[in-house]
Amino acid sequence: MTSLVRHLTFDAHDAYRQATFWAEVLDGKLADDDFPGDPEALVTADGIALLFVTVPDTKSVKNRLHIDLQPQDRTRDEEVERLLGVGAKLHEDHRRPNGRGWVTLTDLEGNEFCVELSGAERDALSAPTE
Structure with missing residues:
Protein backbone atom coordinates (compact mmCIF):
# COMPACT_ATOMS: atom_id res chain seq x y z
CA MET A 1 0.00 0.00 0.00
CA THR A 2 1.22 3.52 -0.76
CA SER A 3 1.21 6.51 1.54
CA LEU A 4 -1.44 9.23 1.37
CA VAL A 5 -0.93 12.91 2.10
CA ARG A 6 -2.98 13.45 5.25
CA HIS A 7 -2.51 17.21 5.38
CA LEU A 8 -0.03 19.96 4.57
CA THR A 9 1.60 21.38 7.69
CA PHE A 10 2.66 25.00 8.11
CA ASP A 11 4.76 26.56 10.84
CA ALA A 12 3.11 29.67 12.27
CA HIS A 13 3.47 32.24 15.01
CA ASP A 14 -0.25 32.00 15.71
CA ALA A 15 -1.67 28.70 14.48
CA TYR A 16 -5.30 29.59 15.23
CA ARG A 17 -5.11 32.98 13.47
CA GLN A 18 -3.51 31.42 10.38
CA ALA A 19 -6.05 28.61 10.34
CA THR A 20 -8.92 31.08 10.61
CA PHE A 21 -7.55 33.01 7.61
CA TRP A 22 -7.12 29.85 5.50
CA ALA A 23 -10.55 28.52 6.48
CA GLU A 24 -12.02 31.71 5.02
CA VAL A 25 -9.81 31.51 1.91
CA LEU A 26 -10.85 27.91 1.21
CA ASP A 27 -14.43 28.14 2.49
CA GLY A 28 -13.36 25.45 4.91
CA LYS A 29 -13.77 24.90 8.61
CA LEU A 30 -11.62 24.73 11.68
CA ALA A 31 -11.63 21.53 13.72
CA ASP A 32 -14.26 21.66 16.48
CA ASP A 33 -11.59 21.38 19.17
CA ASP A 34 -9.41 24.29 17.93
CA PHE A 35 -9.48 27.56 19.88
CA PRO A 36 -7.41 30.77 20.13
CA GLY A 37 -4.08 30.07 21.80
CA ASP A 38 -3.97 26.40 20.82
CA PRO A 39 -0.53 25.29 19.57
CA GLU A 40 -2.11 23.55 16.54
CA ALA A 41 -5.14 24.24 14.37
CA LEU A 42 -6.55 22.14 11.55
CA VAL A 43 -8.50 23.42 8.54
CA THR A 44 -10.42 21.06 6.31
CA ALA A 45 -11.86 22.10 2.97
CA ASP A 46 -12.92 20.38 -0.21
CA GLY A 47 -10.10 17.95 -1.00
CA ILE A 48 -7.46 19.33 1.39
CA ALA A 49 -6.48 19.59 5.03
CA LEU A 50 -4.04 22.20 6.33
CA LEU A 51 -2.45 21.90 9.76
CA PHE A 52 -0.92 24.98 11.39
CA VAL A 53 1.59 24.46 14.20
CA THR A 54 2.89 27.26 16.43
CA VAL A 55 6.68 27.59 16.34
CA PRO A 56 9.00 30.28 17.74
CA ASP A 57 11.10 30.91 14.61
CA THR A 58 10.26 33.45 11.92
Whole structure:
Protein backbone atom coordinates (compact mmCIF):
# COMPACT_ATOMS: atom_id res chain seq x y z
CA MET A 1 0.00 0.00 0.00
CA THR A 2 1.22 3.52 -0.76
CA SER A 3 1.21 6.51 1.54
CA LEU A 4 -1.44 9.23 1.37
CA VAL A 5 -0.93 12.91 2.10
CA ARG A 6 -2.98 13.45 5.25
CA HIS A 7 -2.51 17.21 5.38
CA LEU A 8 -0.03 19.96 4.57
CA THR A 9 1.60 21.38 7.69
CA PHE A 10 2.66 25.00 8.11
CA ASP A 11 4.76 26.56 10.84
CA ALA A 12 3.11 29.67 12.27
CA HIS A 13 3.47 32.24 15.01
CA ASP A 14 -0.25 32.00 15.71
CA ALA A 15 -1.67 28.70 14.48
CA TYR A 16 -5.30 29.59 15.23
CA ARG A 17 -5.11 32.98 13.47
CA GLN A 18 -3.51 31.42 10.38
CA ALA A 19 -6.05 28.61 10.34
CA THR A 20 -8.92 31.08 10.61
CA PHE A 21 -7.55 33.01 7.61
CA TRP A 22 -7.12 29.85 5.50
CA ALA A 23 -10.55 28.52 6.48
CA GLU A 24 -12.02 31.71 5.02
CA VAL A 25 -9.81 31.51 1.91
CA LEU A 26 -10.85 27.91 1.21
CA ASP A 27 -14.43 28.14 2.49
CA GLY A 28 -13.36 25.45 4.91
CA LYS A 29 -13.77 24.90 8.61
CA LEU A 30 -11.62 24.73 11.68
CA ALA A 31 -11.63 21.53 13.72
CA ASP A 32 -14.26 21.66 16.48
CA ASP A 33 -11.59 21.38 19.17
CA ASP A 34 -9.41 24.29 17.93
CA PHE A 35 -9.48 27.56 19.88
CA PRO A 36 -7.41 30.77 20.13
CA GLY A 37 -4.08 30.07 21.80
CA ASP A 38 -3.97 26.40 20.82
CA PRO A 39 -0.53 25.29 19.57
CA GLU A 40 -2.11 23.55 16.54
CA ALA A 41 -5.14 24.24 14.37
CA LEU A 42 -6.55 22.14 11.55
CA VAL A 43 -8.50 23.42 8.54
CA THR A 44 -10.42 21.06 6.31
CA ALA A 45 -11.86 22.10 2.97
CA ASP A 46 -12.92 20.38 -0.21
CA GLY A 47 -10.10 17.95 -1.00
CA ILE A 48 -7.46 19.33 1.39
CA ALA A 49 -6.48 19.59 5.03
CA LEU A 50 -4.04 22.20 6.33
CA LEU A 51 -2.45 21.90 9.76
CA PHE A 52 -0.92 24.98 11.39
CA VAL A 53 1.59 24.46 14.20
CA THR A 54 2.89 27.26 16.43
CA VAL A 55 6.68 27.59 16.34
CA PRO A 56 9.00 30.28 17.74
CA ASP A 57 11.10 30.91 14.61
CA THR A 58 10.26 33.45 11.92
CA LYS A 59 9.85 32.92 8.20
CA SER A 60 13.08 34.18 6.62
CA VAL A 61 13.11 33.08 2.96
CA LYS A 62 10.74 32.36 0.09
CA ASN A 63 8.52 29.31 0.54
CA ARG A 64 9.90 26.15 -1.05
CA LEU A 65 6.34 24.88 -1.44
CA HIS A 66 3.24 26.99 -1.98
CA ILE A 67 -0.46 26.67 -2.69
CA ASP A 68 -1.97 27.57 -6.08
CA LEU A 69 -5.65 28.49 -5.90
CA GLN A 70 -8.07 28.21 -8.82
CA PRO A 71 -11.36 30.03 -8.19
CA GLN A 72 -14.45 27.92 -8.80
CA ASP A 73 -17.30 30.44 -8.83
CA ARG A 74 -15.62 33.75 -9.61
CA THR A 75 -12.86 35.12 -11.81
CA ARG A 76 -9.20 35.28 -10.84
CA ASP A 77 -9.44 39.04 -10.37
CA GLU A 78 -12.60 38.79 -8.26
CA GLU A 79 -10.89 36.17 -6.10
CA VAL A 80 -7.79 38.33 -5.68
CA GLU A 81 -9.99 41.21 -4.49
CA ARG A 82 -11.86 38.92 -2.08
CA LEU A 83 -8.61 37.60 -0.61
CA LEU A 84 -7.13 41.08 -0.23
CA GLY A 85 -10.32 41.91 1.68
CA VAL A 86 -9.76 39.08 4.17
CA GLY A 87 -6.18 40.08 4.91
CA ALA A 88 -3.94 38.76 2.12
CA LYS A 89 -1.28 41.10 0.76
CA LEU A 90 -0.21 41.56 -2.86
CA HIS A 91 3.29 40.14 -3.40
CA GLU A 92 3.74 39.97 -7.19
CA ASP A 93 1.34 40.58 -10.05
CA HIS A 94 1.95 38.32 -13.07
CA ARG A 95 -1.27 39.14 -14.97
CA ARG A 96 -0.69 39.68 -18.68
CA PRO A 97 -2.52 42.00 -21.09
CA ASN A 98 -3.96 38.95 -22.90
CA GLY A 99 -5.80 37.87 -19.71
CA ARG A 100 -3.44 35.05 -18.77
CA GLY A 101 -1.12 34.95 -15.78
CA TRP A 102 -1.50 34.76 -12.03
CA VAL A 103 -1.21 36.85 -8.88
CA THR A 104 1.06 35.98 -5.96
CA LEU A 105 -0.30 36.99 -2.57
CA THR A 106 0.92 36.42 0.97
CA ASP A 107 -1.08 35.22 3.94
CA LEU A 108 -1.10 36.84 7.38
CA GLU A 109 2.42 35.59 8.18
CA GLY A 110 4.03 36.21 4.79
CA ASN A 111 3.65 32.77 3.16
CA GLU A 112 3.31 33.10 -0.60
CA PHE A 113 0.40 31.60 -2.54
CA CYS A 114 -0.89 32.12 -6.07
CA VAL A 115 -4.30 32.77 -7.58
CA GLU A 116 -4.66 31.39 -11.09
CA LEU A 117 -7.38 31.75 -13.70
CA SER A 118 -10.69 30.01 -13.08
CA GLY A 119 -11.56 27.01 -15.23
CA ALA A 120 -14.08 29.11 -17.17
CA GLU A 121 -11.44 31.78 -17.84
CA ARG A 122 -8.97 29.13 -19.04
CA ASP A 123 -11.61 27.63 -21.34
CA ALA A 124 -12.49 31.05 -22.78
CA LEU A 125 -8.84 31.86 -23.49
CA SER A 126 -8.30 28.44 -25.10
CA ALA A 127 -11.43 28.50 -27.25
CA PRO A 128 -10.77 28.71 -30.99
CA THR A 129 -11.47 32.10 -32.47
CA GLU A 130 -13.43 32.37 -35.69
